Amino acid sequence: MLSLPRLGAVLQADLRARLRRPAVVVLLAASAVSAVLMIPDPKPGQGLLQVAGARALYSSATLAFATAMVLVLALSFFGFSVAGHALGRDLRSRVGTIVAASPVTDLEYLAGKLLGSMALLAAVAVGFMVACMAMQVVRGEGPLEPLTYLSHYAVLSLPCIAWVAMLSLLFECAPGLSGRFGDLLYLLVWAASIPSGFEGWKPGGPKLLRVFDYMGFGFAIRQVEAIVGTSQFTIGYAPGDPTKPPIHFPGLSFPPDALAARAASLVAPLLLFPLALVLFRRFDPARTRAGGRGRFALPAGLGRLVAWLVRPLLSPLARVAPDVALTFRARPLLAVAALAGAAVSLGLPAADVRVGLLPVVFVLVSLALADHATRERSAGLLGVVYAAPGRRERFAPWKLAGALGVALVIGGVPAVRLLSVEPRAGVSALVGLAVLAAGSVAAGIASGTPKTFMALALALWYLALSSKGQQPALDYGGWWAAATPAVQFGWLAATLVAVALAVVAQRYRLSRDG
């Protein structure tokens, strides 16, 4: 029988523990600050919503719609990381063992965790919405209509929150998906949901697909097309035609069939809950391992093989080699992927390596490096590592060298292959790998969690990929061969800044921890 007090206890403790984490406080603050940055002063030719070059007036409808769309994009992309690891945290902190021996049922526990994740994401959404409403008071061109905000945010973001929270819970319960490979799979789910959403809301399209439009992009974009009579519009800050007069955007309408579809999309993820219940192993030590290595893990021998191959390559850096090898020992699939990537890069035409393979390689590098600088801390081994001669003082340089090693093991062969055929793109690829290596260590040491780097790296990856080279500054990995030498120097400078940040953050931690 479901006990609401027990469910409430799980929810409350989960939310308390998460909201007090510095990373979440920073996230909430960042979401409010981003609202300020996102809504600039309205000027001719500039606005948050442009229709055929004409900016939409800053009415409540315009701002509510545009900011809600940006919110769902961010929630759907980063929310998985923000909401995730609720069970992993209990496993690693060993609170899970106490839970397992308590009368709380699997249903109560998982429901509490799901609601906790949803509440956390909702808190981010509400914080962002309130900040946007405040910005309307400052920069708006119409009265503040809270109900307009509420309706747009609710209809667009609630299904997104439900799906993201449910998928993160399900992946944590599923063997093999509770780690980085779950993150990668979610990225694929996320990418697949966008076209399926558009397809579902196309006139005559399969309505079932509307359920999977959890970001509401299909629903919103089709509506806006119908309202403004064109598909030439831009959401988000973009330059427009200053000679065109501003237009009035009335906001989305919510006819019953659309609301029903959004409600279905809100409820649909709950159908996955029973699957999570079946897969949940209630912290049974015989069936669960901290670190999330599941039944899909390959034999450690493969990791050892790569370690054996890697070690002589890095013999001058004998202190770094074990740290590099550890990454592959812990995740043998990465070793296989690195070998496969290297083999494929040698057989493919250079252009295919650049556009097809490199973006995949950069995702792999990001996954591999996410916890590179934080794993000792989370495993409670920092003291042991610091006890090695010189390691305490040179922890940041040691980690930087190790991260660069990991990045080169995974991406070095494709980058060098590119270098031989398209030198400029090859240089960019190497610079991009250095950016990831330095960024992972800086973000890891500064924030103490792998999530910060994952969020930043995936955001940069998405921006670079979607720009298709039209913004050379975003071509940090050379995938579009668009980066000029100035851009390459810029990213190199960013790498050096990250290196400096890592060193400073480590010194601060050492001085704080004594």
Add this chain to the structure above:
Amino acid sequence: MLQVEAVSKAYRGGKFGVRELSLSARPGVLGLLGPNGAGKTTLMQMIATVTRPTAGRIVFDGVDVARTPDLVRRRLGYLPQDFGVYDNLTAFEMLDYIARLKGVRSRARVLELLELVNLHGAAGRAVGGFSGGMRQRLGIAQALVADPDLLVVDEPTAGLDPEERVRFRNVLSGIAGRRLVILSTHIVSDIESIAGEIAVVREGRLVGFGNPQELLRAAAGAAWEAVLPSAEYERLRAGLTVSNVVRRADGVHVRLVGRERPLPGASPVEPDLEDAYLHLMRSLAAVAAA
């Protein structure tokens, strides 16, 4: 009250954590002794419903623990070997959380338990800043918060200072009566004074069971004491089973275990539980070697 009937826990690869182990226990304190890796923790995890036996069954007051774990969990207090906390919750919040999971909604009860383990002064402090001993005391409080009939505590005195260890032993001794307390340790002195029965586990099997007097009787005539020059002790010690060593001005006072007189100058003494335990382990090792 508790019957463990031919229980085994097998892992992939054919390894056993516990192997065909049977015992029964009445209300009181049952001490579980054994070397590291003997299977104590696995046995306790099975009794505490955290993991399931792969063979056999565990019955508590007529209830099959694996079949209806929720019935047992309502009457269970469990302190695992590595008690974990949410670092950013206060001691009160952490204990209140676990209390509510167990159906206890009384704020007064939470405060009472914090006082019992001497943490009332730190109730509002984040647990992340606690020392190992303070965390362990919080763990003891959470195990007791729902006034359990079955209390399973795994290495509870790890990290406690001597005063806290005595305090904890007294708490356990006080609450055992109509309840069953299962206390696992490899520190014999932790259970010497409070355990009504002792189970000795080695390589997943039960190798000894009885009250302390029975274990002591089995070791009668197997405890010795000798005083040796330091250099001679260093030379001989590899071949001896030593239960205690004290260095004094007149030499090394060494307490030895063995059926035969281990040294020409050794004199027989009354065995204590530590001697009895070592004697049992030594005998088993000899049998295994043979």
